[in-house]
Amino acid sequence: MTAAQPDPSPTSPPVDAARFDDALHARCRERRVPALSAAVGRAGELVWTGAAGWDPARPGTAFRIGSITKPMTAVAVLRLAAAGRLGLNDAVGHHLADAPAPDATVAQLLTHTAGLPAEPPGPWWERHGAGAWDDLVAAGIEPLCEPGERHHYSNVGYAVLGRLLEEAHGRSWDAVLRDEVWTPLGMTGTGRARPADAAVGYAVHPHDDTVLVEPVAGYGAMGPAGEVWSTPADLVRFGAWLVGAGGDGAGGDGGDDVLPLAWRRRMATPRAVVDDGAPFTAAWGLGVSVHHGPGEAGRAARRTVGHGGSVPGFTATLRADPATGDVVAVCGSSTAGFGDASFLLDLLDVRPGAGAVEAGIDAGPEGLALAGTWYWGPMPYTLAPRADGRLDLSAPDGRSTVFGRAPDGGWVGVEGGYWRGERLRPVATGTAAHALDVGTFHLTRVPYDPATAVPGGVDPAGWRAVPVARADADHDAG
Structure with missing residues (x-):
């Protein structure tokens, strides 16, 4: 296994790098992942990176991040809304005439409540590949329900949002993200094209120690739903910016130029509950999932904002705690995945509600x-x-x-x-x-302080002692 590389910032709260190293290597062995790469951020600073696995990887190795592409697409769409070029309650058909479910609003597409199916018609597009926008439209996508009726996760909905970006800007969706999101935020390891030294994605056999290399398909019009490559360090940078955690390029230092913090907080506001039959612990905001529940092994409940990603050969998770500014990102090279990122988030000492000191x-x-x-x-x-x-x-x-x-x-x-x-x-x-x-x-500062202008006034007699002894005596006599 490759050695983890701690990357402490001189201004960030310290972390125990050895604990993160051990946890990452243990998870890699337990889930039999060929390569895992991870990063941790605090207060907008990258404080730890690590890599593990038998297939060579390093903290800067790029992985396909699947659906973590979606919140990046969402940011670009919300930039249009913040600039007044569209409204969240606009019907998407007003801006994109050939959109499936044209009566669905932009907000409904962002929150997976537009009524669209999860996948486009045809072969398994994540492995087979997908065609251009005209091919997607010609496939005749049929909505599953009326817009706003219920939450149903939809990759197709984000293909629509990507096309909306292209129509609004006159260039490809990934060029929009590069110019308006990745470059301004310093995400130098993020892009649509596969880097030459990117990780290889595998299917790991469930019953023996063999692997199968997974194909890397082109996603065409479905790209805005999951075609991007990135690194855990870049994802931590994005997550810290998303929750306004501060730091170079993450919080107030130019971050509002990409999208004002008030809009980012709107992104993280739950709008659609995920009803899978279990007690509600997850919801969707504008392009991000919001989880509220315990960490692994029953640890204290916390709320996190982020997204997961899964395509053949790769899984990834990004979670950011808005209360503390803690961010974790993990990328892996196995179709079967590694679980979620709570095993690293739980190692951080700061919890929601902790005081500023x-x-x-x-x-x-x-x-x-x-x-x-x-x-x-x-x-x-x-x-x-x-x-x-x-x-x-x-x-x-x-x-x-x-x-x-x-x-x-x-x-x-x-x-x-x-x-x-x-x-x-x-x-x-x-x-x-x-x-x-x-x-x-x-x-x-004290109950009904008479020195303040308490509405309705305060009884001039003030607080009175309860005649306990007499009350007891009256009760006994009765």
Whole structure:
């Protein structure tokens, strides 16, 4: 097996490289993968890369990433929306006359709710290859249900979005991604064409130690659904940018030029629940999957954003934790796959809800000044700065709303809970906040602080002691 290559950044929180090395080699042996390559990012910095397997690979080796192509396609489509060139609620037929399911909206295509089938008609396109857009249209794709009726994962839907990009820009979809996504984000190892030193994809026999080299087909019009090659390091860069984790080219340093952070957060907002008969743990945003559940071996629940990819010979996973900025990406050269990336994400120490000091990230003086216990009437809430610079207002019963910066510099609920979309306004006397106005509710440092303007006023008699002894005596007498 090839040796893992730690790549620590001098400004990033440290990780135990040996633990990641061991975990990657163990997973490679357990799942019998010819080559595995992985990377980990924290706070927008690449902090570890590694490779394992009997087939030579290195951290910079490119793998076919399959459907992780989709969120990149989605970013390019959302750039059109952010520029006002199309609306998410536009019927796709308004922009692409020969689209199947022309009444489906752009948002429905992005969230796999357009009613289109998973695959195009004809032979298994991921192995056989697929034709041009005119061939796809001529195949007569029939929707499975009405747009918006239910979630149904569709590769065809992303072929439609890729064609939409080509019509809007007058050049190939991959040229659009190269110019508007990969190059600005510094993803130098990512592209549609197979690099000369790319990994070889295999089918590993399930019952003996033999392998079969898988074909690398051209995907034609289906390319926007899964034809891209990339490296784990590039995927970590993309994932860190996606959740606004900061760092060179990942967060605020030019990242908004590709797509503003507010739009990226819209991408990560669950819009369609994945109903497979089990308790809901997954949903789809605009081009990304959103998972909420435990890590491997029953570890603490977390929410992650990202995508998986699988084509004959290759599997890949990208997961990013918006709360901590932790990102992991794993690429493998086996059709059967390696599981998901939780086995690496679980090795990171920072968990959702960790304070800014523990995460090693400055939440800003205002956020730190607001931290601590506040009372909604008599009910205690904790306001905690998060590793991503946002504020988490939570109650002991688990209720929580995350507040992020609004365009005017204030705070607005951006994730979960009762106050999503509502304003959080510090009420200050001088420089220190003595109350919070949260969607008109009045929170104070002590319950119903009479020194603040509590709506409805406070009983002038103040808090009274309960006559416990008398109450007990009355009960006994009864």
